[in-house]
Amino acid sequence: MVCGGFVCTKNGLCALNILYVMVSLLLVGVAAWGKWFGLVSSIRVVAGVICVGIFLFMVAFVGLCGALKHHQVLLFFYMIILFIVFVVQFSVSCACLSLNKDQQNNLLEVGWNKSEATQMDVEKTLDCCGYSSFNPNGTCAARCFHSNPPVTCNTCASIIQQYAGEVLRFVGGIGLFFSFTEIVGVWLARKYRNMKDPRSNPGAFL
DSSP states (O other), X not given: OOTTSHHHHHHXXXXXXXXXXXXXXXXXXXXXXXXXXXXXXXXXXXXXXHHHHHHHHHHHHHHHHHHHHTOHHHHHHHHHHHHHHHHHHHHHHHHHHHOOHHHHHHHHHHHHHHOHHHHHHHHHHHTOOSSSOOOXXXXXXXXXXXXXXXXXXXXXXXXXXXXXXXXXXXXXHHHHHHHHHHHHHHHHHHHHHTSOOTTSOTTOOO
């Protein structure tokens, strides 16, 4: 069977969805690991990552079942869902790559002000206090704040901004890569749906 035929297309679609299953399990595992070891205390962040992992697993499962059974309905819904995910992910990835310094700072400050749990995680991890300013009479989870003798703690903005651009470029690049795998998945599913199964009646069109 030459590549591009029924079996080759089926195997390619199965391999792509197995990759998505592995990524989804990795997302759920990393989120649970981070929560278990106290690296992330924000339940919203953990729940968000786990929900993304479960959603990706369900989409991959539908695609895998549709590919194995050559099921027209499953493949159709798989194509639609995957195309919507592609549009959203491609847009977000492009936005991450196009943000300038001021937009990055505004976005980071908004995220900082939304969750006290996230603030504590960042302060503890980066050993800093406050975002752009800090009240010495306030509270802080950083080691420098509780050291004896006391030392001056840096603000978190000065540390985060050093890496924000690199992180956004990395996230945007990874997002673009996976968005192109998704459009490949849509193309494979569409092609596979319109193929005849060589094991079935040659006159039938599935």
